[in-house]
Amino acid sequence: MPVFEACPECDLLLNQSKAAPGDKAHCPRCGFLLHRPHKHSIERTLALSAAGLVLIVPANLLPMLTIKILGKTQEGTLWSGVSALLKEDMWAVAAMVLLSSVALPVINLILAFLISFHLFAEKFNRRIMVWMRWYQHLFEWAMIEVYALGIIVACVKLSDMADIKFGFGLYAFIGLLMINTLLANEFDNYTFWRSITHLSKRQRV
Amino acid sequence: MKAPATALKQGFIRCHECGQLIKANTTLICPVCRSRVSARRHQNLHLTAALIISSLSLYIPANIFPIMTVTELGATARHTIAGGIAALIHQDMIPIALLVLIASILVPLLKILGITLLLLCVHFKWQVDALLFTRLYRIIAFVGRWSMLDIFMISILVGLVDLGGVASVIAGPAATAFAAVVVLTMFAAKSFDPRLIWDHQLSHD
Structure with a gap:
């Protein structure tokens, strides 16, 4: 049986690409980036997601910023914004901030870890497809990099009324940001789906 | 000029979730990832x-x-x-x-x-x-x-x-x-x- 694939954005029927690791395969009609296989994509995803899960603890618990205004100081963590918004009864905004800066980054890391661990150990699990689908849908809702930009703008706004000190939580958060970016680069949906298909076929034989 | 073949015109539907090509009108559930199949949204x-x-x-x-x-x-x-x-x-x-x-x-x-x-x-x-x-x-x-x-x-x-x-x-x-x-x-x-x-x-x- 000849193997075809289709471009997800313009539906052009294509021969299944044989892109080598490091190459990028684009759709010839609409230019969509079909996939970019990496060497050791699964192992790297496993390592990066494990590292991210470790870093997420200090990033959430330790103070990120400390401000000093007229001798008064105050610390802020990733959570203090959420709790202050809740105190004001702005629960919708609080929920959105909580989801996109804390909850979904954790969930995505856990999903990436589970998927890559099962593929790495070649252990088939029925739920691996469900995890993949969740990961694909939730991916864009984890907004660590946007939050980091928000920290920069907030610091600029505060710079003329307060002294700002950076805490260890911020460094952990920046580390998490870098890991997330690398992970997004490593996690090629196409490669992963193909590995999953192979794994499930072998399981059935 | 002849329009290039899209997957749908050739009787294939691309699964929204996992990219698997499925023969049109054969199934409503993707055989790979078990999500619902539809040609277009x-x-x-x-x-x-x-x-x-x-x-x-x-x-x-x-x-x-x-x-x-x-x-x-x-x-x-x-x-x-x-x-x-x-x-x-x-x-x-x-x-x-x-x-x-x-x-x-x-x-x-x-x-x-x-x-x-x-x-x-x-x-x-x-x-x-x-x-x-x-x-x-x-x-x-x-x-x-x-x-x-x-x-x-x-x-x-x-x-x-x-x-x-x-x-x-x-x-x-x-x-x-x-x-x-x-x-x-x-x-x-x-x-x-x-x-x-x-x-x-x-x-x-």
Whole structure:
């Protein structure tokens, strides 16, 4: 049986690409980036997601910023914004901030870890497809990099009324940001789906 | 000139979730990932339109009402989104002001206009440069999450600056409206199927 694939954005029927690791395969009609296989994509995803899960603890618990205004100081963590918004009864905004800066980054890391661990150990699990689908849908809702930009703008706004000190939580958060970016680069949906298909076929034989 | 073969014209449907090509009219459930199979997300044009209309109507309160209230040494000032940008210009932070202007005023508005244009194009079967419209769709889908910048910035300020009469920041009603605009436009972009742009083009090389 000849193997075809289709471009997800313009539906052009294509021969299944044989892109080598490091190459990028684009759709010839609409230019969509079909996939970019990496060497050791699964192992790297496993390592990066494990590292991210470790870093997420200090990033959430330790103070990120400390401000000093007229001798008064105050610390802020990733959570203090959420709790202050809740105190004001702005629960919708609080929920959105909580989801996109804390909850979904954790969930995505856990999903990436589970998927890559099962593929790495070649252990088939029925739920691996469900995890993949969740990961694909939730991916864009984890907004660590946007939050980091928000920290920069907030610091600029505060710079003329307060002294700002950076805490260890911020460094952990920046580390998490870098890991997330690398992970997004490593996690090629196409490669992963193909590995999953192979794994499930072998399981059935 | 003959139109190139799309998967659908050749009797294949690409699974939305895992990319598997499935023979049309054979199954409703993808054999690989067990998600529901449909050729296009046609019915979603209504959903996309509804989301766009809701976000357009929320865009107005988001810009009229104060997004945060800043108290500094007893003096209280209410900032709208535009007011916050003006304050940054006063601080001589032009690049940051530009960043916030793009992320919180221009991007949501251009997104609403852009998706409206895409919907009109598909609904009236306009003969357009499909590549250009696909690129428009990609830009819209990519920039959406960066509009959360303002919400994160406010949540950081609200959590950090809470020193009673000396200095405090509270979020305003526009924050909820603005967060809703961002979330709704993100859902709108996600629900739009760019393949519909290509389907209606009579000829292309």
